[in-house]
Amino acid sequence: MTKGRLEAFTDGVIAILITIMVLELRPPEGSELSDLRPLVPTLLAYLLSFVFLAIYWNNHHHLFRVVDHVDGAVLWANMALLFWLSLTPFATAWMGEHHTDPAPVAIYGVVLLGAAVAYFVLARVLLRLHEPSSQLAIALGKDWKGKLSALAYAVAIALAVVSTWLALAIYVAVAIVWLIPDRRISRVMAGG
Amino acid sequence: MTKGRLEAFTDGVIAILITIMVLELRPPEGSELSDLRPLVPTLLAYLLSFVFLAIYWNNHHHLFRVVDHVDGAVLWANMALLFWLSLTPFATAWMGEHHTDPAPVAIYGVVLLGAAVAYFVLARVLLRLHEPSSQLAIALGKDWKGKLSALAYAVAIALAVVSTWLALAIYVAVAIVWLIPDRRISRVMAGG
């Protein structure tokens, strides 16, 4: 019950965030195809954030499939994750307009890093409630992928001062790593 | 379980998209009935997009009624569909303001075509997981309606350069074809 309402609330917030970003895509004044060209960076920033939010939804979905019970600390750890994710539209809009300036690109990375850390904390808080032999503990394992992603974001934030393209390349690379399906999880889901 | 949360997330995103478009309907400065006249094309563009999103919701709904299981690829194929649908408010707003210019009318068609192709891919990815004798395989059949719709959108995009009215007529015609209830599906649902 509790778990169900937590999942539903999270789904609601992520669904809203993923669609609210479209509001940043303002139609151009003119009506020529070439009037769309200045929007291309904004559209690509939107696509990148769409993929990130979709990855979080997918991971959250997988995570809670193996969760048995939750407590108040889990609710608040989940809220912290949602707070960081809720900053995505803001960071996306700023970076979409200034993708060659260090500050907006670095701040985008800070939001990604914040969300990654919040997700890590959420997983730890959940592990505290479950046996080491539980499905959850096995599924999470050492979570190298999550830890390396956070590290990659930290590196990208520092690199944004040197080259925004390098930082953006790291953001895209992390997204691609998460897009490649995890064979173990696919196996579990086929049986779901 | 997995299927349920996928459906709920999709419902959430489509519900938000269908209502977010209303924000484009800005009340006019003046307070005369005649002040509404310039809004008529925007209102009609909104109505058309409302019907398209409603058709996708209906079809998604019917499709997942006969789905037995999903995997990671299905989640991502579904996300791709949602991404294309999420561009609808943008395309609607641009076309609503410039319905006699080729570019906005053609771009609207590109979004419709992208969504149609994404839906087609989603159906194929689902078929891969189901037996040829499954309810899903039978319900999808040869999917002539879906294939012809995609073809019609492609034709309309090309025609937008010649006549935006012709392109708009095709968009409306495709919507009407989908609005006419499919007798087989109605039969299935009456038993639901």
Next chain:
Amino acid sequence: MTKGRLEAFTDGVIAILITIMVLELRPPEGSELSDLRPLVPTLLAYLLSFVFLAIYWNNHHHLFRVVDHVDGAVLWANMALLFWLSLTPFATAWMGEHHTDPAPVAIYGVVLLGAAVAYFVLARVLLRLHEPSSQLAIALGKDWKGKLSALAYAVAIALAVVSTWLALAIYVAVAIVWLIPDRRISRVMAGG
């Protein structure tokens, strides 16, 4: 199943509509309490629309409690209702800024009337699928309240030309009539 997803989608759309209207409540430039005064008509218009949408949600909720099955026509009748309701934020914003001008007040009534007619059609389409002895048929009865509300809206639209205050008084009166709990329904729900 089908009914469940229809209810969830409707809940989603109404929840979004009821909150999207808040975006019209722009904080004033100044920071004095008196700066809020020009917002009072907008706030009252928002409150009125909030109550109307809440009434529709309540009625939809009660209606579908006694629905046994749905078909494609029900889905589309429900979509038509949602379309009319989705025009509420627009009509509310226009009336909130011009509550002493006939056109915005009359258009607000047109949206209310459209929603009332769509709800009536939805109920008829549902009745077609149910026995005259079904819970649904008994609960709907002759639906005097619904028919009289639609009539009242029509009268208010006509009266808006003479006096916007008279029209507004009718809108408020209809809302109050629906707010008074229906003893029969309360009885049914206590057992739910």
Next chain:
Amino acid sequence: MTKGRLEAFTDGVIAILITIMVLELRPPEGSELSDLRPLVPTLLAYLLSFVFLAIYWNNHHHLFRVVDHVDGAVLWANMALLFWLSLTPFATAWMGEHHTDPAPVAIYGVVLLGAAVAYFVLARVLLRLHEPSSQLAIALGKDWKGKLSALAYAVAIALAVVSTWLALAIYVAVAIVWLIPDRRISRVMAGG
């Protein structure tokens, strides 16, 4: 059934409110890190409101876990709570821009107080439907925390005229009190 749809609708509205506030966080014109500095009060106001809405969601969640049945009066008491919560983005935006002026800070408190009173009324209306020995009656108890919070808001509203910082400190203090987990509830949830 009824309870389920009421919870889902409430979840939807709160999820939308909590994310809609992000729209107030407009990216700055410039692209320097220092361009973010004027946004800090807005961001902090957003964080405070995020926590308040999260607390209401948590409390609503806990409250309805022990609710057995609802009636029409509960639906309307719940709607009144949602109405007050829906004013949060407006009050947050105004206070975010003018956090050193009495009126916006006091109005923010009025919205918090309105929500607290509406929540109190909702709890009373629910108690009316349940036995004094019910789980609900035991869980609510004397509700000192709720009553003191309302009192604290009233004091803060009055103090806003003297010092906005004092009022803000009270808002933050109340939020922290609610963030500290309630041991009894945690125990109940661990078994859920």
